[in-house]
Amino acid sequence: MAGEPDGDGGLESVALTPPTRVTRSRATLADVARLAGVSAKTVSRVFSGNAYVADQTRDRVMAAANRLRFRPNDLARSLRHGGVANTVGFVMGDITNQFYFQVAAGMERELAKHGITMILAATEDDPGSEERVVETLLNQRVRALVIVPIAADQSYLEGERQLGTPVICVDRPARNLVADAIVLRNRSGTADAVRALVTNGHRRIGFICSPGGLYTHEQRLAGYRDALREAGVTDSRRWERLKDVDGRPDEESARELMALPDPPTAIVAGNNHASAGVIRALGERRSEIAFIGFDDFELADALGISVIAYDTLEMGRRAALRLLERLDDPTGPPQHIEVDTHVIARGSGEIPPAS
């Protein structure tokens, strides 16, 4: 029992710490202070950085800290410091959707620069779970919340906002809550694509997108209609296929359009799932019918597929920047920020109508 089996004697007679505990527990500020022969506050000063500590004292503290593998406890630090952690919560929808993760990536990069870490949570696109998930994050005292709203209503967050927790919505605006929103240029972005097709001579242009009812999809549908109205096409409803309306998956919708007596000469997909469906449906006829899809995807360039693209990382970055501004100054009206979209011409969207 006695005898210092681990040979840490020999140094400046540090018999201060108990010999050999079976489960060595983590060293605390006080442990370091004891070993260094200073007060806890001095150790605190060394680790907080911004304070006057004599170089010699600092060295002694650091030596003791390293020896004990001391690691400051951010939990305690945060608690003492107003009870707010140095974290930000991000509430995504379907966690396997890479769009959300790209947003998360953009956020993380920006937040990391400011020493803020990100806590992740997912609603799995279940409206009912949103409030519960948000609560988990709030209980962890995140400094701000970035969410992709899925519940019908975000008014439950009003109290938090008043308590000083900024809420930033991504991809869709919040409902019944004063919050900043970072969304895509959905409507005019889609209109741009349709206009390009019209310019190229197309008049019969299909629009395929499911599910309906989502903010983004509604906006894109509106953009599609805008452009066709401008072009004087009055019967565009005939070419619209929205799953919630007709209950058909996108691929089938595309086949259906192609089977019409006067099939569309061009098709626009409202998201990348719809794109996949259309591309499958087109099959060998990919070179006959023009196609543009909303959302870029891997290898789309290698395959010559034109898309309405945007910088997903940028969305996250903007969310993070807005959030940092809010932390600095919580006042001011909510901002509605649109992230730009642009049509990338890769071939499929430039196919002229077969005459």
Next chain:
Amino acid sequence: MAGEPDGDGGLESVALTPPTRVTRSRATLADVARLAGVSAKTVSRVFSGNAYVADQTRDRVMAAANRLRFRPNDLARSLRHGGVANTVGFVMGDITNQFYFQVAAGMERELAKHGITMILAATEDDPGSEERVVETLLNQRVRALVIVPIAADQSYLEGERQLGTPVICVDRPARNLVADAIVLRNRSGTADAVRALVTNGHRRIGFICSPGGLYTHEQRLAGYRDALREAGVTDSRRWERLKDVDGRPDEESARELMALPDPPTAIVAGNNHASAGVIRALGERRSEIAFIGFDDFELADALGISVIAYDTLEMGRRAALRLLERLDDPTGPPQHIEVDTHVIARGSGEIPPAS
């Protein structure tokens, strides 16, 4: 200025909330206790769930809590509870790589079932930043660490492990650290694909993959060689193109192979970047040369590209499960877990050699 321009007046006179305080601060347990006329501990019991509290008392507490918008502070709770938070840290490499995010997704889903939240951090594939990033997480007292190792050595984590923080490595094993590892069946998975090509009559099979030096890529290369050796092909080195060896990007490597006097009749790509390069290089000749790529990708099915696939979510899930086991029982030897891979035949890999 006055006059409620937006007309949200007229609703049920909601003057319950105090008029307008400039900075209302967050309610604490003590506040709730005071309002409910009970002790703090009783409120604590109500919110911890597992304790005997009279129904009537509970109701009174809940009423007070709701009135004050009370929200338990997990920071304080964790501090009191051994100073360990209910979080797990995940250290990814390049945060924009969707592979890592799929892993994160699988983890999140499993951890969420156990009420554990995930904190995210990225090394951006910079070996030098790994230790710093890990430190940030450890200071937040995560209960466990899941990392995609990038630094040359993980021995700096040995102390933490001894202190009871499990470390799980994903995609690559750790070096100089006792830690569980969840990796893909890289070697035999690649061999499977090459064997399928051989069975189909191919003998000249190219392998393209960059960068070299990574564990995963080395394993896959070894699998490729295994299968060719089995088939009695002795000059396979001629068909290998590894960026760190020849400094060429994958697409160029593929063109180079195709330009040989006796070009390969089949090509295997060692990761999805390499796949993109090969597909670009193949271009119109996609129907002549067989191709199989490691890593599945979006729309690969729609495009008829055969791949060596695996369940990325499963990787994350396995990491989470292993982690939960370790939390229960920190002892036991490190496990090396391989997640299965399988060849998905979609056409490109089944093209016979041109004779």
Next chain:
DNA sequence: CTGTTAGCGCTTTCAT
């Protein structure tokens, strides 16, 4: 069933 006391690890006063 409920309350009191003490303290988790740290930092903010205020001294010195």
Next chain:
DNA sequence: ATGAAAGCGCTAACAG
């Protein structure tokens, strides 16, 4: 430049 005491919000360990 350093230290002592108090307390952030919560919960074990005891009472009662």
